[in-house]
Amino acid sequence: PLVSPKEMFEKAYAGGYAVGAFNVNNMEIVQGIIAAGNQERSPLILQVSAGARKYAGENYIMKLMEAAMQDTDLPVVLHLDHGQNFEICEMVIKAGFTSVMVDGSHLPFEENIALTKRVVECAHAQGVFVEAELGRLAGVEEDVSSEHSIYTDPDQAVEFVERSGCDSLAIAIGTSHGAYKFKGEAKLDFDRLEKIGKLMPGYPLVLHGSSSVPQEFVEMANKYGGTVGSARGVPEDMLRRAASMAVCKINIDTDIRLAMTAVIRKHFAEHPDHFDPRQYLTPARDAVRDMVAHKIRNVLGCSGKA
Ligand code: G3H
Ligand code: 13P
Ligand code: ZN
Ligand code: NA
Numbered sequence: 001p002l003v004s005p006k007e008m009f010e011k012a013y014a015g016g017y018a019v020g021a022f023n024v025n026n027m028e029i030v031q032g033i034i035a036a037g038n039q040e041r042s043p044l045i046l047q048v049s050a051g052a053r054k055y056a057g058e059n060y061i062m063k064l065m066e067a068a069m070q071d072t073d074l075p076v077v078l079h080l081d082h083g084q085n086f087e088i089c090e091m092v093i094k095a096g097f098t099s100v101m102v103d104g105s106h107l108p109f110e111e112n113i114a115l116t117k118r119v120v121e122c123a124h125a126q127g128v129f130v131e132a133e134l135g136r137l138a139g140v141e142e143d144v145s146s147e148h149s150i151y152t153d154p155d156q157a158v159e160f161v162e163r164s165g166c167d168s169l170a171i172a173i174g175t176s177h178g179a180y181k182f183k184g185e186a187k188l189d190f191d192r193l194e195k196i197g198k199l200m201p202g203y204p205l206v207l208h209g210s211s212s213v214p215q216e217f218v219e220m221a222n223k224y225g226g227t228v229g230s231a232r233g234v235p236e237d238m239l240r241r242a243a244s245m246a247v248c249k250i251n252i253d254t255d256i257r258l259a260m261t262a263v264i265r266k267h268f269a270e271h272p273d274h275f276d277p278r279q280y281l282t283p284a285r286d287a288v289r290d291m292v293a294h295k296i297r298n299v300l301g302c303s304g305k306a
Helices: 005-015 027-040 050-056 058-070 086-095 109-125 154-164 190-199 215-223 236-244 254-270 277-300
Strands: 019-023 044-048 076-083 099-102 129-134 139-141 144-146 168-171 205-207 247-252
Touching (some): 005 019, 019 076, 019 277, 027 277, 044 058, 050 076, 076 086, 086 099, 086 109, 099 109, 109 129, 109 154, 129 154, 154 168, 154 190, 168 190, 190 236, 215 254, 236 247, 247 277, 254 277
Parallel strands (some): 019 247, 099 129, 205 247
16 A cells, blocks of 8 residues: 555664665566565555656556556555656646655755655645755756765754754765766765764654666667766665665665666567567566565565565
């Protein structure tokens, strides 16, 4: 059933693990994630970006979720990813989302608080959970691009949470969106994460930009005609470490895109005569399932926590 992340995060915090938040855009992605969750008996967060709503359409997204809920008895959160303004948050709350992210990270501190607070008032009236963001991730975040990340200030984080009333907070400690996260050595500011965690005991933190960009898929994509180059993500051991700390939600989108694309490229190369979408979407969907199951079991630690 669709649930609030509240209890899910309380358990994750206490248990020293994190729940994966996977971006969904179409039927095969939803099915792949649900299959992995069923296999691993894991709680799930399915998140929908503005781009996903535009691509699939609000109605299709809601009907896919309805179908998914008939396919599983797991606790599943339906979450808005990177809500850019009050109106989009209000719209999905009405549509039945159980959680929204209001992303005011590009705004000045006071404006971010004001926007978040307004969304919190609307969401809480409907029992909907609110994630906010303080600090800026490097790279492209929806329409807002920032060349350099601005890491979350621990004292500001405390003030932000107190004044805005948000239920969880996405922080910037060195991750970034997309497939090209690190030029040199991969590095996350764990001291900062620890400090923020200590200042707000029991409070769930969120890590965006947490794809690990598995090299097997990078190599597969490149081998079969892709030009993904030297894409690099967050090493799995760093995600394991973050999951063991106050981080309760870990966002993954790029790895889904990459897995599907690599497998489809391989399929096309090996079967140039195929033109039935079911022929290449079946292995693509299986790849999403296996990749998500691996994360749940070996990285996030949420196997058997449903
Ligand atoms: O953070 C962004 C997510 O990966 C969603 O990407 O806006 O292209 O759907 P999108
Ligand atoms: P990745 O690009 O690392 O998958 O991050 C996704 C994300 O943060 C969605 O909000
Ligand atoms: Zn994000
Ligand atoms: Na955790």
